[in-house]
Amino acid sequence: MSEKYETKAVTHGAEGVAHGAEACAAKAVRLDAADELAKSRELFALPDGVVYLDGNSLGALPRAVPGRLQDVAAREWGELLIRSWDESGWWTAPERIGDLISPIVGAAPGQIVVGDSTSVNIFKALVAAVRLAGNDRDEILVDATTFPTDGYLAESAARMTGRTLRPVRPEEVRDALGPRTAAVLLNHVDYRSGRLYDLPGLTAAVHEAGALAVWDLCHSAGALPVGLDEHSVDLAVGCTYKYLNGGPGSPAYLYVAARHQARFDSPLPGWTGHANPFGMTPEFTPADGATRGRVGTPDILSMLALETALGVWEGVGIDSVRAKSLALTDFFVECVRAYVPAGRVELVTPSAHVERGSQIALRCDDAGDVMRALIARGVVGDFRHPDVLRFGFTPLYVGFGDVERAARVLAEVL
Template identity: 70%
Template sequence: MLPDEAALAVRAAELDAADRLAAVRRRFVLHSGTDESGGGDRPEQVYLDGNSLGALSTGVLPRLTEVITREWGELRIRSWEESGWWTAPERVGDRIAPLVGAAPGQVVVGDSTSVNVFKALVAAVRMAPRGRDEILVDAATFPTDGYIARSAARLTGHTVRALPAAELAAEAGPRTAVALVNHVDFRTGRLHDLRGITAALHRAGALAAWDLCHSAGALPVALDADGVDFAVGCTYKYLNGGPGAPAYLYVRRDLQPRFDSPLPGWNSHADPFGMAPGYEPADGAPRGRVGTPEILSLLALDAALDVWDDVAVPDVRDKSLGLTDFFLECVAALAPAGRVESITPRAHAERGSQVSLRCAGAGDVMRELTARGVVGDYRRPDVLRFGFTPLYTRYTDALRAARELAAVLEGTG
């Protein structure tokens, strides 16, 4: 071990010993380190892809076993009332609400992020005064958000203008109905100014819709305090809800009476079992529902959220910044000079909870890292992404990831 690496190892151990969230790691099912081929022990896997799919929490399997064997297997249809299935979309939404800075009654869980983006954008343009015929989108947005925005524009007679997120505030004008912005850029990990952009949009008379997929559960979000109009997010990344877990939709309370969903399903009807031919929307958050809730995945998410019961989001943010700072330091100290370049902002105010490195041959590098037990991902053509989930990632994990990355780059130089 080189002197620099030895010093980093000492620091990693000290930081892990002082970690206020260290005990939370035990609430997750993580790699045991046992070599299943019978060849003995191997190093525990370092999982740095929680920004794509969060780890399984220990409470999910027992909860789903109960749901399947008793609630579905025995109670069957009675579980809609007796087991609380019917109200689960709002109940679980109220559990997510504190993680995004929202009071109860404004978040409903169901459908996918894409579907909820569509609901929010169409509802927003329907609220806009006549003459506001423009939807602004973050030019670096996750592709689906752009696809949905263009479809919503075609259906409503609006146009879409894509701009860098930093320019949205200045470019919003009298034609702007709504802007759709990513809180954290999925490629680079850049954190955008939710409060400032929202305020600027409001000054221009426009509404603000935010995509929280890469921020909720990793850093503080203050939807109510910052006056956000609509927000959407997935639950399978930092909220650890599982693959394909349902997304959520936030509609600010004072806008709910005007929320005219483009997908008026029977589950959002004021009297869903009345089976009336005419549609009358429910009051409050249920207005964002559409069809029958995804009960198995919804209740798996409910169980996954138990890990947050005694976790303070500011502590999560502190550790996230500490982990990403330390990882960048380790990469600078150990990786061959000139082989990787960070495209994630150094400034804490501009950084989410991931580190993205530009690297030639990124796909091959990530495949080799995965074979060595360090799991991240990459985005074509040349970006390595490492997601740091503070609930279960350790400083020693960050060091090992940097060490293995350096070894791979040395071998491919």
């Protein structure tokens, strides 16, 4: 991390809150002035007076998106009509946009297709992983603490492939691995706590057991380096509406490592994943490459909005995003310590950088009421049942002044 983001914790000592507040406010100004990603904020349309710390649920609107949507609807659809499938590049959008996501998650081109929801892609990836693992491996491990849709779809994948699903806590995965293990579905960052798991180490352990690693990147992609290729991940899925700012419910993506593509056997072999989709042959012959992960007709309006949204990444490296993300979350914790009376909130997110995603979760009594009060004062995070305040920090549009204000308003509310 670069010097400019250094955020040594303020000791909440005898000088009292006033001194800490003054120090935080001054520091925010300094950090913002030195922030090389600050200019990215201009690429987003954010409402005046709002500190938006819910980009880990729905990313903010990139300014270029409404204009592109207008053009896609009025000209590409309205005027060119059916010709746009070729002339406007609609047909190849899933692969083209996949290749825009690739550098953000550390994948070489040709391994990601965009389309369907994360849940549907989890089903594809997990069933395909089980089939790649072969018939003598009859167990699927799934993170028991994960976002629940992963567990629901894993249960269905197990039921429909005749495997047993075994939910385990992430820290138990290494012990649970064995010759029965076919595949392991893990979340890179826990949606509630913001804890970052050890993708390189866990993937290596899964491979050592002869199984396949399937990663859900919903809460990490766009916020921190993933290194899919570098760490030999087998399959991965993720949504695009959090740190990738694709818009509400924008299409998800599926990563199939190049080495597995020829044997990727989808449970949803739709016509657009066919080697010759317009041949209309009765037999399904899968396309080469990641294309065989496609299913139905791509959802063009949402997909092209996403393509435009990904334009904010031009010239931005994921390492600088990660550096700022850690600085933002460090600084938020520092400001909370300075402003909020001791004992009123409890830090849920790990302090160690190596275990932290791009959010801070605080346990707090009456968390639901507290979040409503925060939102009424223009600080938007979200509440997770039963007692968690979640604050997400998107480095491309959140500044250090936002962070200071959020902590200050939180202290006022409490």
